[in-house]
Amino acid sequence: MQTASHQWAHEIFSRCELGDRRRNRRLIEYAGRQAQHPQDSTHSVCEGSGALKEGTFRFLRNERVDPDSILEGGFKACIARLEKAKDVLVIEDTTTMKYWHQVAEELGELGGNKDRPSRGFLVHTALAVERETRDILGLLDQQWWIRETDRPGRNTRKKRPYAEKENFKWQRSSERIRERVSSTNSLIWVCDREADVYEYLEYKLRHEDRFVVRASYNRTVAGDAGHLWDQLRSEPVKYQRTVQIQQRGRHRGMRPKNARPARTAKTEVRACRITHTPQGKSPIKLHAVYVSEPKPPKDAEPLEWMLLTTEPIDDNSDIESIIKIYEQRWMIEEYHRVWKTGCRAEDRRFQASDNLRRILAILAFIAVRIMQLRTGLNAQSKASCEQVLSTPQWKCLYALVNPGKRLPRKAPNVKWAAQALAKLAGWIPTKRGMPPGYLTLWKGWSMLESRVEGWLLAMDQRCSMVAL
Numbered sequence: 031m032q033t034a035s036h037q038w039a040h041e042i043f044s045r046c047e048l049g050d051r052r053r054n055r056r057l058i059e060y061a062g063r064q065a066q067h068p069q070d071s072t073h074s075v076c077e078g079s080g081a082l083k084e085g086t087f088r089f090l091r092n093e094r095v096d097p098d099s100i101l102e103g104g105f106k107a108c109i110a111r112l113e114k115a116k117d118v119l120v121i122e123d124t125t126t127m128k129y130w131h132q133v134a135e136e137l138g139e140l141g142g143n144k145d146r147p148s149r150g151f152l153v154h155t156a157l158a159v160e161r162e163t164r165d166i167l168g169l170l171d172q173q174w175w176i177r178e179t180d181r182p183g184r185n186t187r188k189k190r191p192y193a194e195k196e197n198f199k200w201q202r203s204s205e206r207i208r209e210r211v212s213s214t215n216s217l218i219w220v221c222d223r224e225a226d227v228y229e230y231l232e233y234k235l236r237h238e239d240r241f242v243v244r245a246s247y248n249r250t251v252a253g254d255a256g257h258l259w260d261q262l263r264s265e266p267v268k269y270q271r272t273v274q275i276q277q278r279g280r281h282r283g284m285r286p287k288n289a290r291p292a293r294t295a296k297t298e299v300r301a302c303r304i305t306h307t308p309q310g311k312s313p314i315k316l317h318a319v320y321v322s323e324p325k326p327p328k329d330a331e332p333l334e335w336m337l338l339t340t341e342p343i344d345d346n347s348d349i350e351s352i353i354k355i356y357e358q359r360w361m362i363e364e365y366h367r368v369w370k371t372g373c374r375a376e377d378r379r380f381q382a383s384d385n386l387r388r389i390l391a392i393l394a395f396i397a398v399r400i401m402q403l404r405t406g407l408n409a410q411s412k413a414s415c416e417q418v419l420s421t422p423q424w425k426c427l428y429a430l431v432n433p434g435k436r437l438p439r440k441a442p443n444v445k446w447a448a449q450a451l452a453k454l455a456g457w458i459p460t461k462r463g464m465p466p467g468y469l470t471l472w473k474g475w476s477m478l479e480s481r482v483e484g485w486l487l488a489m490d491q492r493c494s495m496v497a498l
């Protein structure tokens with residue numbers, strides 16, 4: 031019997047063009063096993079089969095397997111899901127993948143300590159999330175590059191053509207996605223302040239792409255106010271909005287100065303049409319939405335978002351949905367975090383950068399799957415758990431956490447499934463009511479997966495005994 035992980039690996043990687051069907055089989059076999067235990071090493075997930083281990087390492091070290099072909103196949107799997115979805119958010123951001131072992135010599139500097147700069151890859155990801163349901167559809171693009179060490183200094187940056195600048199990554203991502211999808215009409219790009227680049231905005235408008243980009247620059251705008259921030263501040267308040275700010279500063283790699291306590295912020299929302307009038311370049315027309323906090327508590331950084339968008343701002347509900355879109359941006363940061371901590375991407379010890387890239391490409395999709403499970407389990411908690419678990423899965427789960435109890439006729443809800451999976455993984459509910467984390471859920475889920483097979487066999491025997 032094939033496991034759910036194996037089926038998933040087939041769905042994601044069967045479209046990869048690796049030049050030889052046997053390589054696809056190898057990739058799917060390994061990815062399925064790695065997906066069941068995302069944190070484990072390649073050695074340990076191939077344990078028990080010498081031939082599998084040897085074949086897997088040969089695959090990961092095979093120079094004829096282009097790491098980009100692994101990614102490309104996975105993007106196609108996402109696009110297949112895209113066709114059925116309505117509005118889809120394309121949430122983009124860049125992260126660094128750092129390494130300290132021998133392979134680091136092959137990789138680029140990433141700043142940090144001058145004497146011992148960290149080295150690694152830069153990775154720019156485009157994550158597709160369905161707007162209404164917030165379902166994670168998959169990866170639409172991922173660009174990898176290494177920063178050249180003898181990169182021209184900051185003062186020469188202006189002289190380099192736009193297409194050679196690192197910031198061109200935003201446009202390149204759109205170009206690559208455009209080549210893969212039949213239409214970009216249903217896509218809405220979501221980017222942070224880094225994407226506030228005139229050339230990028232102009233490119234998006236020219237292609238009639240939809241987007242929400244957080245503004246970084248106080249751009250010149252037509253009208254009396256003259257500049258973006260002044261213009262928006264002079265607009266009447268459309269409505270007030272209460273925002274729950276989550277606590278931050280608990281996870282790995284977070285600078286202490288970026289930490290903040292949880293609080294409730296009372297904000298004001300303004301919006302208007304603007305025309306940006308840059309010197310010597312053609313003007314561009316955009317919508318701007320400004321969220322600000324007039325009275326922040328002492329010592330707290332006031333909440334402020336200036337969003338540039340193509341989406342309509344005709345009424346308050348239009349404006350609210352633009353803010354809601356931008357509020358989903360954290361998912362890309364979460365995704366990069368799951369890739370690193372949930373799949374231990376930075377702990378992989380391959381000695382050549384291409385070998386490392388092959389395994390990271392596989393892990394990039396496993397990280398998506400971990401997030402899919404978690405959002406699935408958080409989403410509509412009162413909905414039937416059959417949205418996230420198969421019938422045998424929930425029945426087996428029920429039998430495992432309620433030994434001796436009779437199975438319910440109807441599937442319990444998603445909230446029950448999340449708690450039961452967490453319990454299976456040894457999680458104990460806390461007094462503060464904190465929900466289980468994604469790694470706990472994942473552990474429970476993979477434990478369940480390994481038990482379902484045996485449980486089905488046992489049920490089968492029981493049924494045949496009854497029949498006798």
Ligand SMILES: [Mn+2]
Pocket residue numbers: 123124222224
């Ligand atoms: Mn960023």
